[in-house]
Amino acid sequence: MFDPVEKLKEFVRHESVSTDPTYAAGMVGAKEFVANLLGSIGFEVEVVKTDLHPLILASRGGDSSWPHVIIYGHYDVQPADPLELWDTPPFEPEIRDGRIYGRGTADNKGPLMTHIAAVGSLLEKEPNLPLRITFMLEGEEEMGSPSFPKFLAQYKERLSEADLVFLSDTGIPSEDQVVITCGLRGVVLCEVQVTGSKRDLHSGLHGGVLRNPIQAVTELCASLHKPNGWVDIPGFYDDVLDVEQWEKDELKKLEGGAEAYRKFLGIAKFHTAEGFDPFEAIRFMPTLEFNGIGGGYQGAGSKTVIPSKAMVKISCRLVANQNPEKIRQLLHQTIRDRMPDDVTYEIIDDHSGVPYVVVPPDRTNTPADQSAVLADAFRAADAAVNDVFGKPPLYLREGGSVPIIADIKKVLGLDSVMFGLFLPEDNLHAPNESFKLSVMERGMQVCEQVLRRLANR
Amino acid sequence: MFDPVEKLKEFVRHESVSTDPTYAAGMVGAKEFVANLLGSIGFEVEVVKTDLHPLILASRGGDSSWPHVIIYGHYDVQPADPLELWDTPPFEPEIRDGRIYGRGTADNKGPLMTHIAAVGSLLEKEPNLPLRITFMLEGEEEMGSPSFPKFLAQYKERLSEADLVFLSDTGIPSEDQVVITCGLRGVVLCEVQVTGSKRDLHSGLHGGVLRNPIQAVTELCASLHKPNGWVDIPGFYDDVLDVEQWEKDELKKLEGGAEAYRKFLGIAKFHTAEGFDPFEAIRFMPTLEFNGIGGGYQGAGSKTVIPSKAMVKISCRLVANQNPEKIRQLLHQTIRDRMPDDVTYEIIDDHSGVPYVVVPPDRTNTPADQSAVLADAFRAADAAVNDVFGKPPLYLREGGSVPIIADIKKVLGLDSVMFGLFLPEDNLHAPNESFKLSVMERGMQVCEQVLRRLANR
Numbered sequence: 001m002f003d004p005v006e007k008l009k010e011f012v013r014h015e016s017v018s019t020d021p022t023y024a025a026g027m028v029g030a031k032e033f034v035a036n037l038l039g040s041i042g043f044e045v046e047v048v049k050t051d052l053h054p055l056i057l058a059s060r061g062g063d064s065s066w067p068h069v070i071i072y073g074h075y076d077v078q079p080a081d082p083l084e085l086w087d088t089p090p091f092e093p094e095i096r097d098g099r100i101y102g103r104g105t106a107d108n109k110g111p112l113m114t115h116i117a118a119v120g121s122l123l124e125k126e127p128n129l130p131l132r133i134t135f136m137l138e139g140e141e142e143m144g145s146p147s148f149p150k151f152l153a154q155y156k157e158r159l160s161e162a163d164l165v166f167l168s169d170t171g172i173p174s175e176d177q178v179v180i181t182c183g184l185r186g187v188v189l190c191e192v193q194v195t196g197s198k199r200d201l202h203s204g205l206h207g208g209v210l211r212n213p214i215q216a217v218t219e220l221c222a223s224l225h226k227p228n229g230w231v232d233i234p235g236f237y238d239d240v241l242d243v244e245q246w247e248k249d250e251l252k253k254l255e256g257g258a259e260a261y262r263k264f265l266g267i268a269k270f271h272t273a274e275g276f277d278p279f280e281a282i283r284f285m286p287t288l289e290f291n292g293i294g295g296g297y298q299g300a301g302s303k304t305v306i307p308s309k310a311m312v313k314i315s316c317r318l319v320a321n322q323n324p325e326k327i328r329q330l331l332h333q334t335i336r337d338r339m340p341d342d343v344t345y346e347i348i349d350d351h352s353g354v355p356y357v358v359v360p361p362d363r364t365n366t367p368a369d370q371s372a373v374l375a376d377a378f379r380a381a382d383a384a385v386n387d388v389f390g391k392p393p394l395y396l397r398e399g400g401s402v403p404i405i406a407d408i409k410k411v412l413g414l415d416s417v418m419f420g421l422f423l424p425e426d427n428l429h430a431p432n433e434s435f436k437l438s439v440m441e442r443g444m445q446v447c448e449q450v451l452r453r454l455a456n457r
Numbered sequence: 458m459f460d461p462v463e464k465l466k467e468f469v470r471h472e473s474v475s476t477d478p479t480y481a482a483g484m485v486g487a488k489e490f491v492a493n494l495l496g497s498i499g500f501e502v503e504v505v506k507t508d509l510h511p512l513i514l515a516s517r518g519g520d521s522s523w524p525h526v527i528i529y530g531h532y533d534v535q536p537a538d539p540l541e542l543w544d545t546p547p548f549e550p551e552i553r554d555g556r557i558y559g560r561g562t563a564d565n566k567g568p569l570m571t572h573i574a575a576v577g578s579l580l581e582k583e584p585n586l587p588l589r590i591t592f593m594l595e596g597e598e599e600m601g602s603p604s605f606p607k608f609l610a611q612y613k614e615r616l617s618e619a620d621l622v623f624l625s626d627t628g629i630p631s632e633d634q635v636v637i638t639c640g641l642r643g644v645v646l647c648e649v650q651v652t653g654s655k656r657d658l659h660s661g662l663h664g665g666v667l668r669n670p671i672q673a674v675t676e677l678c679a680s681l682h683k684p685n686g687w688v689d690i691p692g693f694y695d696d697v698l699d700v701e702q703w704e705k706d707e708l709k710k711l712e713g714g715a716e717a718y719r720k721f722l723g724i725a726k727f728h729t730a731e732g733f734d735p736f737e738a739i740r741f742m743p744t745l746e747f748n749g750i751g752g753g754y755q756g757a758g759s760k761t762v763i764p765s766k767a768m769v770k771i772s773c774r775l776v777a778n779q780n781p782e783k784i785r786q787l788l789h790q791t792i793r794d795r796m797p798d799d800v801t802y803e804i805i806d807d808h809s810g811v812p813y814v815v816v817p818p819d820r821t822n823t824p825a826d827q828s829a830v831l832a833d834a835f836r837a838a839d840a841a842v843n844d845v846f847g848k849p850p851l852y853l854r855e856g857g858s859v860p861i862i863a864d865i866k867k868v869l870g871l872d873s874v875m876f877g878l879f880l881p882e883d884n885l886h887a888p889n890e891s892f893k894l895s896v897m898e899r900g901m902q903v904c905e906q907v908l909r910r911l912a913n914r
Contacts, residue, residue, distance in 0.1 A: 019757065019758040019759070019760075020756070020757065020758070078760060079754075079756065079760055081754075081756070143758065143759075144759070171662060185661060187661065187761070189759050189761070191759075196724060197722045197723050197724050198722070198723025198724075199723065199884065199887055199888070200886070200887040200888065201722065201886075201887065202857060202885045202886045202887070203744075203746045203748060203772055203774070204642060204644065204774055204855075204856050204857030204858050205628060205739070205855070205856050205857045205881075205885065206722065206739065206856065207739070207744040207746050207772075207774050207856060208729060208730065208733075208735075208738040208739050208742055208744040208774070208856065209718075209722070209727050209728070209729055209735040209738055209739060210722060210724045210727060210728050211728035212746055212747055214678070214747035214749075214750050214769075215678065215679075215682060215746075215747060217675070217750075218674070218675040218678035218679045218747070218750070218769075219675075219678075219679045219682075221671070221672065221675035221676075221679070222672075222675045222676045222678070222679030222680070223679070225672060225676075261666075265654045265655070265658065265663065265666070265667060266654050266655030266656065267653060267654050267655075267667050267799065267800075268798060268799055268800070268801060269798060269799040270666050270667060270799070271666070271667050271668035271797070271799045272665060272666055273665065276665075278665075278666040281665040281666055282662070282663065282664070282665050282666060285665055287660075287664040287665045289660045289664050289669055289672075289761075289763055290669055290671035290672060290675070290752075290753065291660060291753050291754055291759065291760060291761055291762050291763070291764075292671075292752065292753035292754040292755045292760070292762075292764070293671050293674075293675070293750055293751065293752050293753060293755075293767065294750065294751050294752075294755040295747075295749065295750050295751075296747065296748050296749030296750060296770065297536070297538075297748055297749040297770060298749045298750075298751040298768075298770075299477070299536065299538070300476065300477065301476035301477070301600065301807070302476070302600075302601070302646050302648075302748065302770060302772070302807045302808075303476075303535060303536055303748060303749070303770075303886065304644070304646070304746075304748055304772055304858075304886065305748050305749075305886055305887070306746055306748070307748075307749070310750065311755075312671075312675075313753065313754060313755075313759060313760075315660055315664075315759070315761050317660070317661055317664050317665070340728070341725060341726060342724065342725055342726040342727070342728045343724075343725070344725060350758070350759045351759075398661075398662070399661050399662050399663065399664055399665065400659060400661030400662045401661050401761075424662075427656065428659045428662065429657070429658075429659045429760065429761065429762055430656055430657040430658065430659070430762070431656070431657065
């Protein structure tokens with residue numbers, strides 16, 4: 001068997017930023033690296049072309065009576081900027097204090113390597129394991145998986161006869177408390193570009209006769225939240241459902257209080273939608289956030305300019321039963337209603353993803369229509385986590401979005417067992433991203449046990 | 458005599474951006490260029506060291522009974538970014554369609570060259586002209602002239618025995634209508650930096666528990682204007698005086714209507730403080746503008762981050778009788794009062810400048826205590842403009858700020874005759890800055906006549 005940590009270092013060195021065309025070589029490198037690795041542990045590898053970054057389908061077939069698990073992951077990573085905030089270069093992985101540092105170590109190259117290494121190790125020990133496994137790895141997750149729905153439609157027949165999807169692209173609150181994620185928020189993204197004058201103007205010579213586009217953008221932004229923290233878009237909460245009691249009970253079991261979380265974030269005070277504590281707000285409430293804003297002079301010193309343009313990037317996170325395209329239309333309508341007529345503007349839509357919820361077995365009075373194999377997979381995961389981490393997992397929703405999970409459910413009819421592996425301090429999407437090596441080691445043991453138990457159900 | 462246009466090209470090639478330390482060589486080059494040029498037309502040149510960029514004092518002495526004119530100018534320029542919006546590189550001057558293009562061509566290298574060339578030409582023809590002339594040129598105007606007050610205090614004795622200051626660092630509405638500026642707005646600048654979490658956060662995993670610093674910044678910005686266009690800071694307008702009738706009458710003579718101005722700006726509608734038309738608003742009303750805003754991800758595509766920091770650069774333009782430091786304190790107090798306690802913030806103060814008004818002779822019922830030489834200088838300028846441009850000048854306030862004009866009045870007791878030379882389409886502080894060569898040529902003739910008339914008064 002290969003050394004998982006050495007292979008992860010190699011994986012991270014491929015600068016696979018999917019959103020930025022200047023990283024094309026890194027994308028190709030990461031794809032070839034992971035395809036070769038899966039080939040080396042006996043998988044039949046197929047590279048599926050898309051309009052942009054290819055998917056990898058790697059299969060271990062077998063008797064059609066064997067359970068069939070799809071393992072999902074992605075080989076692309078977030079942009080690394082701001083580069084100056086990294087202690088070591090983002091694409092030169094380094095191990096310090098039991099952690100591997102680098103862009104993508106936690107999201108998703110480390111967790112994906114955990115699964116590949118677990119499968120490699122298991123099949124080396126049990127070459128005749130009665131289990132079919134398909135790795136389904138994409139290169140556009142950090143772009144919102146634009147090619148994924150088309151891919152699912154194309155491969156629907158072949159993939160939908162699987163029993164479930166198994167993956168690690170979600171978080172856990174601490175190494176002492178594993179979480180199996182049973183809900184993900186949806187997302188809808190757009191950018192608003194506002195233009196005032198057709199050129200930058202001297203703020204002395206012309207200041208006082210026109211609306212500065214920065215003013216227009218900030219007035220729009222300020223109108224989108226109420227003082228009580230709720231989003232101020234008419235109809236925004238219409239489809240939000242009440243949360244079931246078992247979910248509230250499960251959340252209460254979460255150890256580590258709000259004060260520790262506040263310190264981790266490094267904020268003076270929480271600011272949640274009124275009526276929800278921070279842990280509830282992340283899981284049960286939708287949000288509207290500004291991911292970026294820009295306009296005018298941002299360098300050192302001053303430049304007394306009224307800029308021609310200003311922009312803001314907006315994302316909404318959505319909870320179960322909310323429809324991203326409906327929310328997008330409400331957001332568009334609100335922008336149209338509130339933008340003054342002395343500026344011009346353009347809304348540039350970006351990707352969206354529907355929210356997802358799966359109900360684990362034995363947890364609800366109104367059980368979903370669930371396959372026996374899926375239920376067994378949840379039970380196998382529960383037992384394996386209990387065995388390796390010394391404590392059963394919690395079944396919680398998470399604030400993040402993995403839009404393809406909902407797509408898989410819709411197109412293939414498959415639910416997902418989301419075994420969380422990254423920690424809050426792993427700094428996903430931020431400088432100094434890292435992945436804890438002891439979590440990787442224990443994660444491999446859990447993955448091995450889950451697959452072995454499923455094979456022998 | 459040298460060729461003024463060729464010399465201007467040479468001047469522009471020195472990349473003298475005073476606010477950015479990476480342009481230090483350009484600052485030295487521009488300083489030496491202009492010092493040598495003044496030496497070549499017979500001036501005794503002194504380079505006055507400051508904490509940052511030196512001043513140049515260049516003198517032509519003479520009998521103490523001769524009138525003494527100080528000619529002011531600056532050899533530093535604004536930053537040139539955004540570079541991608543320039544049609545030709547900002548520091549490679551190029552002549553197209555009767556204009557010279559390049560950063561600083563209009564502000565202030567072209568107008569300054571106009572004065573130097575006029576003096577050179579005049580003294581070549583009349584070497585015994587009974588007039589003392591001192592060029593007083595600074596290199597920190599675009600930074601707010603931080604060293605200038607100290608310089609004035611140091612050279613007070615020598616400079617205060619002059620009669621007036623003559624300069625061209627203001628605008629005219631068109632080549633058909635010269636304006637002698639008799640009022641300038643003051644200015645006060647600062648930047649507000651807001652911090653939420655101590656690091657960038659994933660907007661899915663943590664969205665909903667904290668106030669995004671972009672939200673805090675936009676809510677602050679949106680609170681600073683009322684819907685009627687007035688600034689929403691308590692006490693902001695307390696010291697604003699009513700405008701005299703002669704000034705309103707003078708403004709009515711300004712040709713070229715609001716519609717042409719609207720088209721020039723390229724805006725859909727004006728947005729002024731209610732009760733003021735655009736031409737009044739620029740001259741008679743203070744403003745609060747956002748010169749830059751930034752935070753989070755501003756690149757292509759999306760990055761679902763809650764940034765740690767966001768910032769906004771704010772400037773206020775002030776009218777006669779407003780005190781910049783009082784306005785600064787009101788702005789600070791308003792920020793303190795309105796910033797929520799779930800973020801931290803810092804206000805970084807930048808420079809300020811007091812507003813200035815001079816009353817030309819024969820225009821008011823309540824004449825200021827004015828020297829006879831100054832009154833003659835205004836009359837000489839009036840006659841020369843009438844002669845060269847075929848129409849007398851208008852005496853108007855301007856929206857821009859030249860804070861040193863008020864400093865000169867305060868420390869030296871000298872008023873300024875501000876002979877405007879740049880046009881609205883010259884794009885000051887913006888990409889594709891240019892200066893019209895026919896204006897330069899006629900400007901030289903006016904400057905020659907003014908100095909000759911003053912010498913022979």
